[in-house]
Structure formats: structure tokens, C-alpha cells
Amino acid sequence: MKEQWSQYDPGQLYDELIAARQQIRGHSQKLIGYLQGLSPDEFHHRVTESEMVIREMGITFTVYSDAGNIDRAWPFDLIPRVIAGTEWARTEAGLKQRIRALNMFIQDVYNEQRALKDGVIPRDVVMQSKGYREACVGMTPPHGVWANICGSDLVRHSDGVMYVLEDNLRVPSGVAYMLENRRVIKRVLPEIFNLLPISPVSVYPAQLYEMLASLRPDLEQPTIALLTPGIYNSAYFEHAYLAQQAGLVLLEGADLAVGADGYVYMKTIQGPERVDVIYRRIDDDFIDPEVFRKDSMLGIPGIMRAWREGKVAIANAPGCGVADDKVIYAYVPDFIRYYLGEEPSLPNVPTWVCRKPDDMAYVLEHLAELVVKPANESGGYGMLVGPHSSADKVEEFRQLIQENPNNYIAQPTLSLSVNPTICDGNIEPRHLDLRPFILSGKDIYVTPGGLTRVAMRKGSLVVNSSQGGGSKDTWIVDDNTLNGGVAV
Amino acid sequence: MMLSRVADRLYWMARYLERTENTARLINVHSSLLMDLPESMEIDWYTLIKIFNAEETFSKHHKVMDEINVMQFMIADRDNMSSIMTSFSGLRENVRTSLDLLPDEAWEQVNQTYIKLQASLSTLNSRHSRQALLRNVMSGCQRIRGVLDSHMSRDHAYDFMQIGKHMERTDMTSRTLEMTALLLSDARSEALRRYDSIVWSGLLSALGARQMYLRHKNSRIEGSEVMDFLVCDRIFPRSLTYSLAHIDQYLARLPEPEAVRTISMRLLEQFEEQDIRAIPVNEIASFMDSLQAELTTLHNKIGKQWFYPDLDISQYRQEKPVGQKQSQVQY
Structure with a gap:
């Protein structure tokens, strides 16, 4: 070789x-x-x-x-x-x-x-972040941690x-x-x-288990489950694998229900058994048809009530997606300074926030060199990569940014x-x-x-x-x- | 703790594992039997289709009942609910969705066999490579069972798998006995009569019973003794009586088994009292038919009791104080 x-x-x-x-x-x-x-x-x-x-x-x-x-x-x-x-x-x-x-x-x-x-x-x-959930106002999850x-x-x-x-x-x-x-x-x-x-790296499953167990400090041996949308989900392999490696019960929404006492139960061959911690791998929108999307077949009606009453811990906490937003991302270095009084030790990619007039002026001037991202999309959708795009495409984004500057950020094109x-x-x-x-x-x-x-x-x-x-x-x-x- | 849905999957996983191995062995032994018999006998390739009651599906896909069509149908055809491909895929899907309960080497064994099986499908028209395919499937199933048997705790997951295995085994054994009894009825041709002992010997091999028969029966291979061994023997793990006893035994370990056990206990009692040698060959088929009907009833009862119970959790309250661990089942 x-x-x-x-x-x-x-x-x-x-x-x-x-x-x-x-x-x-x-x-x-x-x-x-x-x-x-x-x-x-x-x-x-x-x-x-x-x-x-x-x-x-x-x-x-x-x-x-x-x-x-x-x-x-x-x-x-x-x-x-x-x-x-x-x-x-x-x-x-x-x-x-x-x-x-x-x-x-x-x-x-x-x-x-x-x-x-x-x-x-x-x-x-x-408030415009797609992950903001009114239903979470006033909640404090265990240890004050939302993104587990x-x-x-x-x-x-x-x-x-x-x-x-x-x-x-x-x-x-x-x-x-x-x-x-x-x-x-x-x-x-x-x-x-x-x-x-x-x-x-192999300690990860044990660390995952410890972290999940720590969400119910009141219980010596909580029952911990991983909630999957099911075998047709693109990440199903990972759900089954993590459950196997960490010793979690692999559950689907239909296995669970909320009891008259407000606790969450799974359907077992011995009747209902309580679940204390749920590592959910389904989005907020689908988790509780009583609170979020009514047409969800994946969720468990009443689970948000159980969560709010502290009868079940959910990781990640509902509503934590509020910080998973391209515009809010730009403010994370400021959060580090504000909440921790420290300088960020890992830099953000330099980001222009189009809602700031100076930033927008710079972005419009340098559009063909920049990457432009909408606030709430992931997986690379709705993006402009200036250097790899046609002039028409660049003009289209110029229009979009001017119509709704709040929804866009721009970054230099990185050379990975x-x-x-x-x-x-x-x-x-x-x-x-x-x-x-x-x-x-x-x-x-x-x-x-x-x-x-x-x-x-x-x-x-x-x-x-x-x-x-x-x-x-x-x-x-x-x-x-x-x-x-x-x-x- | 055992989820109802998972219990259902493990039960089926064990059924598919047993079905795959048994089907492969049956096809293999049947092929070998046909090599010993002259052509134009009552026993031919199509006999396999009859054993699985698959005549109707077969006729939708094929006009000619020859070796290649029957083998394609029995091994590769996913529309055939009893084909090796269908059974093994069913096994694989159920393992895939139960990874959190099974030893991880089981999944790897399943994939190894599956990869080889898929790769060999294109050459299954050749008798020679077909034999290798069938042997790979059988030894693959044995490896999977080896991992499960030597690494699984004897908990309810294991109980459901044992019940599934013996349910499937009983079903398969009774079908094979039924067909043999039909073939070897008094109405059989003179030509076939000359091959009686080869056919009975083939039956023993098809059920993996030949060596134990010779060792324990202390008899030459003849019809009524073979029938007795495969139906009534108490220590051979593939006899009907043995399987029925184990179904009942594993059912008894599950929570609230009484209603379901009324069937398994009745069946077992009936078999323990039965002298199969007293039943004329002509009536064996209907005897097996009624056993299969009972098994279907038992299967449905198991599902109703543990897999799809009527359970309204919204009305449920736990009596034990929260924070106390629910008791584990002890053996």
C-alpha cells in the first residue's frame, strides 16, 4: 500500500x-x-x-x-x-x-x-421557533435539563x-x-x-442508562423504556440496537397508556406495568394527541399530563426543540456569556442574522458567496449555497430574504x-x-x-x-x- | 416483565425458526426418497405441495407440477406462506423487532444464514446446489437455536419461544404423518407396496427421528411401530406426545394459564391414553385432522390470553405504593 x-x-x-x-x-x-x-x-x-x-x-x-x-x-x-x-x-x-x-x-x-x-x-x-411549545410553560424537568x-x-x-x-x-x-x-x-x-x-466508545449504552435513570432520582430502580415509531422508521435499527445494548424496554405507542391514577403503563402479559422514564424517539408533534397533533397514531394520549405531574420523565423533554433553530443558533455564544459568564470555547460558524439591518445589507451584497439557511428546516432543505447556485437561484433568495428577513441567516461557505x-x-x-x-x-x-x-x-x-x-x-x-x- | 406485543413476536419467531428448519429437512429427505423410487408413483414432487395444503396457491403460479416448479414454489416463492424464504423472512423480521430480548449473536447468525440463502436462490434449479442451500438453511437454524438455548434466561420470553416451537413442531409432524398415512393406505398401488420400508424410513428421516427410532424401538422399520414412535414416544423431542406435554408444561409457567391449559391438558390426556397402533391406517388422516383443528383453537386462545388481551388501562390504578419495585416472577 x-x-x-x-x-x-x-x-x-x-x-x-x-x-x-x-x-x-x-x-x-x-x-x-x-x-x-x-x-x-x-x-x-x-x-x-x-x-x-x-x-x-x-x-x-x-x-x-x-x-x-x-x-x-x-x-x-x-x-x-x-x-x-x-x-x-x-x-x-x-x-x-x-x-x-x-x-x-x-x-x-x-x-x-x-x-x-x-x-x-x-x-x-x-416565539417563532417551530420547536416552541406553549404546553411546556412553567415546567422544570429533573435537574433543569431539557435536552438530555x-x-x-x-x-x-x-x-x-x-x-x-x-x-x-x-x-x-x-x-x-x-x-x-x-x-x-x-x-x-x-x-x-x-x-x-x-x-x-462502548461505554455509551451504560452512560445512556445512567443518564436516563438519573431523571427519576426518587426511584431506586426506575423502569426505563425507549419509545420508537416502529419498524418503518428510518432509525429503527438504532432504536432496537440501543434498547438491546442499554437494557431498555423497546416500546411502541400502542404498548402504552395512561392509567386512571395518571401514571404511564405498558401492556404486558401480566397486565399493566408502570413505566418511569421514556427515551422517546418520536417528535413532540406526535407524542400526545390530546395536546399536539390529534391525528397521531404513534403517541400516548395523556402522557403530557403525566409528564407535567412528574409521574413520568421524558427524554428529551417536550419543547426542548425550541433551541434547535437556525436563527437561535446565532445567539448561542451570547447565551454562554449570559448564563455562564464564560467565553465560548467552541466557536459558532460566523453567522449573519438577516433580521439585523446591517447583517442583511452585508448578506444581500455578498449573496453569491454565502450559504443561506431558513430558520426551521433541517437536512439541508430550503438552503442556498451561493457559490454552487445559478444567478436565478441567488435572485430568488434575495427576494425571499427581503420578504421575510426574520426567517433567514447566512454563513460563509465553509471548506470542510x-x-x-x-x-x-x-x-x-x-x-x-x-x-x-x-x-x-x-x-x-x-x-x-x-x-x-x-x-x-x-x-x-x-x-x-x-x-x-x-x-x-x-x-x-x-x-x-x-x-x-x-x-x- | 414481558410486553404482550413482544410475546407475540417471540412466539412467532420460534414458530418460523422451527418451520424453516423442518421444511428444509422435509424437502431434502423427500428429494432423496424420490431418487430411490421409480418414476410414475403416487409419490412425486407434488406430494410436498399436498403436505402443506398449498395446492390452490401453487395452481395460481404454475401449470406444470414438476421438480423445478415445486422447488421454486417451496423454497423461493414469497407468495407461498410455507416457503423457506417466507418462513425465514418471518423469522428475521421477528428477531429484528425483538433485539432487546435476544442474545446479540442470534441476530448475527440470522443474517449470516439469510445472506447465504439469498445468494443461492438463483441456482436452486440445480439439484446439486439446492442440496447445499437446504443444508445451509438447516445448519443455520441449528446455530440460531444453539445461541438461543445456551444464552437465554429461562424467563417468559423463553417460555413463549418453547411454546411456539412445539406448536409448530406438532403441526408439522401431524401434517407429515397425515400424508404418509394417505400414501400408505390399503389402496396404494402394488408398485408402491414394494417400497413401503423406504417410505417409512424416509418419514423418520424427514422428522429427524431415524437414529433415535433405531436406538430406542429395538425394532425393524415398519409402519405401526414408526407411527407409535412419532406419536406416542415420551422421550423423543419431536414426537407428538412429547411436544404436547411441553406445550402444556411451558403454558403452566405463564401468568394465569388455567383457561388456556384446559385445551392443552385435554389434548395431552387424549394422547397419553391413545394406542396409535389400534387406529387403522385409513383413520390416521382424520385423527391428525382433528389434532390440527385443536391446535388452531389452542393458538387462538394463547393469543387472546397474552398477546391481545382486553386491557383498559385508562380505568387502571396501581395498588402498590409508587417507588416500590414490582415483584419479579420466580422460578
């Missing part, structure tokens, strides 16, 4: 493993040294084996758009993404700081509204800095794939674990970092992002690394698995003992 690696060239892009042609970063030397030592046949064999292992482990995701719902094998790239431990320690601290501020903000929104009164964020920005499970998307720009792109606070998914990617690597490249210290990736038997640079998962209950836990998603098409920045994205195992390695870049 030596030759393939010596030809690898990330060019002007920031590469996670290789600083420049033939300049390997210190933290990835042992990995690349090991891969170079494999013969091309052996390497090919390991790649094929990883594909087989994924099929045998039944690691799938569901795609709706094909003919019906089809379970596809999880796309995985064998070459890991490596992050130095010292850098990760700073990132982890930044993520903890951020989730604390976010949870304090949500608690504030539904209670005193100090930040709104003090002008940290305009009231109408909060958060998946924040991080991207590294060509300046080498890791930025927070967004915080997924509703029902973030992907953690099962992070766990499975590690299992696959351990099976396919077991020797490498002798060569360098890689932080283990790349990582060596196997493409048709060659090793080529491909763009990626990173989604660490943050658990907040009594304590806060951050996964070491997270799920790295990679855009498999050359030059593409689209990492979503439903649109041809792949994934990589993510290694946090102790770099205190390693040297800087060394020539091949």
Missing part, C-alpha cells in the same frame, strides 16, 4: 491525517504506517471483509425514496478519522459548556424569560478550526452507527489496537476538512463532518469522538447517508507521547 499513500495529495484542503503531500500528522502516523504495511491484496481483503461484517451484523438504515422501504447496508469507510487527544479535550469542554448554556436557555424560555427581558435575544425570535441527548454537528474549516455547525436537540440519531463502526474496525483491523491508545477515503480501490480525499453525542442528566457525558460522516462523491459536501454519504470510525488518540509531522 506504500505507493498509494505516497501519491495521496489533499492539495489546498485541510486533511485530518496528512498535513501536506507526504507529511503525515503526528497523531495518524501509526495508523498510516500500519496501512502502508498491508499488501494491496490484504488491504482489499480487509475492505471486503468489513462490508461482509456489516451485512452479517445486520447494520442497516432505511431509505424511503426507493421502491418501498428498503433496508440498506450501512455505508462505512475502513480508513478511520483520527483526532489528537489534546485537541479533543478542548472540544469536549466546549461541548459541555455549550449544552449547559443551551439547557439553561430552554429552562429560561419556559419559566422566567430573563434572557428575553434582558434583551439577550429578541422575544419574537424565540444532544448531537452537535462539528465541521473543520480550512483554517484548521473546529466549528459548531448546528445543535440537534430534538431526536438526534446516529450514535448506534458510531458504536457499530468501532465494532467493525475491531473485527477487521484488530492488530492496530496494539499500536496506539484509542479511547473506547477531508480524510483519506477508499474510492473505487484508490485512496482519495473526501469531505467530512463530525457528530459527537452529549448526554445530560445529573452529570454530563460526551462521547470521545462521535459519528464521522463522509461525502463519498468527489468535491461533494453532502454527508447524509440517505444521499450517498458514508461514515468512518473516529479515533481519539493520546498524542502526548507522539511527535509532530514526519516525512513518509
Whole structure:
């Protein structure tokens, strides 16, 4: 494999493993040294084996758009993404700081509204957030924590800095794939674990259980369940996997009902049994037809009452999506300063908020260079990527922004970092992002690394698995003992 | 704690696992039997379709009742409720939706077998590769059962799986016995009479019973003794009496089993008293028919009692103080 690696060239892009042609970063030397030592046949064999292992482990995701719902094998790239431990320690601290501020903000929104009164964020920005739920006003969930499970998307720009792109606070998914990617690597490249210290990720299910249990401090051994929309949901594999790994009861809405005493019960062969904590993987809108969408077949009538009375804990708390909004995102650094009195240690992507006249003027002037996002869409919908769009498209957004400036933000077009990736038997640079998962209950836990998603098409920045994205195992390695870049 | 919905899935999972393995073995043994018999006998490829009462579905898809059509139908056809593909997919779906209750290696074993099965479907018209396919399915099922048996706690999840397994086994054994009795009735042809012992021996193999028969019966292979072994033997785990006893035994471990057990106990009593050798071969078929009808009633009762109970939680109040753990079932 030596030759393939010596030809690898990330060019002007920031590469996670290789600083420049033939300049390997210190933290990835042992990995690349090991891969170079494999013969091309052996390497090919390991790649094929990883594909087989994924099929045998039944690691799938569901795609709706094909003919019906089809379970596809999880796309995985064998070459890991490596992050130095010292850098990760700073990132982890930044993520903890951020989730604390976010949870304090949500608690504030539904209670005193100090930040709104003090002008940290305009009231109408909060009230227009699609995730705001009137039914949550006055509530304080256990430990004052609303977003118990958060998946924040991080991207590294060509300046080498890791930025927070967004915080997924509703029902973030992907953690099962992070766990499975590690299992696959351990099976396919077991020797490498002798060569360098890689932080283990397998404690996540136990941490998840601890966090969920901490939401009922009044009970010694609460009954904890994971509520799934069912087998046709695109993340069903993850729901079943997490329930299995963490020892949660995997439930569907039809298994649950609220009793005359206001507690939540599941239907068992011995009659009703009480459920104390629900890790729900369905959106607010569908959780309780008495309060939210009346046509929901997935939810449990009366569960919001049980939650408000403290008879069941729900993670994430209903209404926590209020902070999962592109406009509110722009204010998160201010939340950190306001609630914690600290400077943010992880930067936001610079963001212009179109409701501010100065920002809007700048945005309209530089539209063709910027990425424009509407407040409440996710998955890349309704976006403008200036440099990759036609003049007509740019003009269309100019109109949209002027008609409804409150609904738009703009950011510079980032050049996402790349990582060596196997493409048709060659090793080529491909763009990626990173989604660490943050658990907040009594304590806060951050996964070491997270799920790295990679855009498999050359030059593409689209990492979503439903649109041809792949994934990589993510290694946090102790770099205190390693040297800087060394020539091949 | 066991969810009603999950109990239902595990029961079916065990049925599909048993059905898949039994079907594969039956097809394999039947193919081998046909190699020993001359052509144009009462026993042919289509006999398999009759065992599964699948004549109607078969006729919708095929005009010709030859080897290839029957094998395609019995192995690959998803419209055939008894095909190996249908059964194994049913198994896989039910495992997939019960991952939180099963040892994780079970899921991997299921996928391994499934991947191989899918890959070999295109070559099933060749007798040679078909045998490999059937052996893969059988050994796959045995591995899955091995993981379940050696790693699962003997809780209600396991109880429901045992009930499902023995329900399916009883059904399959009775169907196979019914067909054999029809084939070996007094009206059989002179030509076939010369092959009686091969057919009875094939029956034993189809139910995986040949070796234990020889060891415990201490007799040559002949009709009435074979029938007696497969119906009445108390220690062979695939005999009807053994399965019925185990259905009842596992039912007895479940909460409030009394109503359901009235059926299983009655059936068991009937079998324990029955001397199958006293029943003329001509009447075996109707005897098995009535057993199958009883099994259907039992199946429905199980569903009503544990899978879809009438349960109005909105009227429910818990009597125990909150904060106290509900007691676990002890064995």
C-alpha cells in the first residue's frame, strides 16, 4: 500500500491525517504506517471483509425514496478519522459548556424569560421557533435539563478550526452507527489496537442508562423504556440496537397508556406495568394527541399530563426543540456569556442574522458567496449555497430574504476538512463532518469522538447517508507521547 | 416483565425458526426418497405441495407440477406462506423487532444464514446446489437455536419461544404423518407396496427421528411401530406426545394459564391414553385432522390470553405504593 499513500495529495484542503503531500500528522502516523504495511491484496481483503461484517451484523438504515422501504447496508469507510487527544479535550469542554448554556436557555424560555427581558435575544425570535411549545410553560424537568441527548454537528474549516455547525436537540440519531463502526474496525483491523491508545466508545449504552435513570432520582430502580415509531422508521435499527445494548424496554405507542391514577403503563402479559422514564424517539408533534397533533397514531394520549405531574420523565423533554433553530443558533455564544459568564470555547460558524439591518445589507451584497439557511428546516432543505447556485437561484433568495428577513441567516461557505477515503480501490480525499453525542442528566457525558460522516462523491459536501454519504470510525488518540509531522 | 406485543413476536419467531428448519429437512429427505423410487408413483414432487395444503396457491403460479416448479414454489416463492424464504423472512423480521430480548449473536447468525440463502436462490434449479442451500438453511437454524438455548434466561420470553416451537413442531409432524398415512393406505398401488420400508424410513428421516427410532424401538422399520414412535414416544423431542406435554408444561409457567391449559391438558390426556397402533391406517388422516383443528383453537386462545388481551388501562390504578419495585416472577 506504500505507493498509494505516497501519491495521496489533499492539495489546498485541510486533511485530518496528512498535513501536506507526504507529511503525515503526528497523531495518524501509526495508523498510516500500519496501512502502508498491508499488501494491496490484504488491504482489499480487509475492505471486503468489513462490508461482509456489516451485512452479517445486520447494520442497516432505511431509505424511503426507493421502491418501498428498503433496508440498506450501512455505508462505512475502513480508513478511520483520527483526532489528537489534546485537541479533543478542548472540544469536549466546549461541548459541555455549550449544552449547559443551551439547557439553561430552554429552562429560561419556559419559566422566567430573563434572557428575553434582558434583551439577550429578541422575544419574537424565540416565539417563532417551530420547536416552541406553549404546553411546556412553567415546567422544570429533573435537574433543569431539557435536552438530555444532544448531537452537535462539528465541521473543520480550512483554517484548521473546529466549528459548531448546528445543535440537534430534538431526536438526534446516529450514535448506534458510531458504536457499530468501532465494532467493525475491531473485527477487521484488530492488530492496530496494539499500536496506539484509542479511547473506547462502548461505554455509551451504560452512560445512556445512567443518564436516563438519573431523571427519576426518587426511584431506586426506575423502569426505563425507549419509545420508537416502529419498524418503518428510518432509525429503527438504532432504536432496537440501543434498547438491546442499554437494557431498555423497546416500546411502541400502542404498548402504552395512561392509567386512571395518571401514571404511564405498558401492556404486558401480566397486565399493566408502570413505566418511569421514556427515551422517546418520536417528535413532540406526535407524542400526545390530546395536546399536539390529534391525528397521531404513534403517541400516548395523556402522557403530557403525566409528564407535567412528574409521574413520568421524558427524554428529551417536550419543547426542548425550541433551541434547535437556525436563527437561535446565532445567539448561542451570547447565551454562554449570559448564563455562564464564560467565553465560548467552541466557536459558532460566523453567522449573519438577516433580521439585523446591517447583517442583511452585508448578506444581500455578498449573496453569491454565502450559504443561506431558513430558520426551521433541517437536512439541508430550503438552503442556498451561493457559490454552487445559478444567478436565478441567488435572485430568488434575495427576494425571499427581503420578504421575510426574520426567517433567514447566512454563513460563509465553509471548506470542510477531508480524510483519506477508499474510492473505487484508490485512496482519495473526501469531505467530512463530525457528530459527537452529549448526554445530560445529573452529570454530563460526551462521547470521545462521535459519528464521522463522509461525502463519498468527489468535491461533494453532502454527508447524509440517505444521499450517498458514508461514515468512518473516529479515533481519539493520546498524542502526548507522539511527535509532530514526519516525512513518509 | 414481558410486553404482550413482544410475546407475540417471540412466539412467532420460534414458530418460523422451527418451520424453516423442518421444511428444509422435509424437502431434502423427500428429494432423496424420490431418487430411490421409480418414476410414475403416487409419490412425486407434488406430494410436498399436498403436505402443506398449498395446492390452490401453487395452481395460481404454475401449470406444470414438476421438480423445478415445486422447488421454486417451496423454497423461493414469497407468495407461498410455507416457503423457506417466507418462513425465514418471518423469522428475521421477528428477531429484528425483538433485539432487546435476544442474545446479540442470534441476530448475527440470522443474517449470516439469510445472506447465504439469498445468494443461492438463483441456482436452486440445480439439484446439486439446492442440496447445499437446504443444508445451509438447516445448519443455520441449528446455530440460531444453539445461541438461543445456551444464552437465554429461562424467563417468559423463553417460555413463549418453547411454546411456539412445539406448536409448530406438532403441526408439522401431524401434517407429515397425515400424508404418509394417505400414501400408505390399503389402496396404494402394488408398485408402491414394494417400497413401503423406504417410505417409512424416509418419514423418520424427514422428522429427524431415524437414529433415535433405531436406538430406542429395538425394532425393524415398519409402519405401526414408526407411527407409535412419532406419536406416542415420551422421550423423543419431536414426537407428538412429547411436544404436547411441553406445550402444556411451558403454558403452566405463564401468568394465569388455567383457561388456556384446559385445551392443552385435554389434548395431552387424549394422547397419553391413545394406542396409535389400534387406529387403522385409513383413520390416521382424520385423527391428525382433528389434532390440527385443536391446535388452531389452542393458538387462538394463547393469543387472546397474552398477546391481545382486553386491557383498559385508562380505568387502571396501581395498588402498590409508587417507588416500590414490582415483584419479579420466580422460578
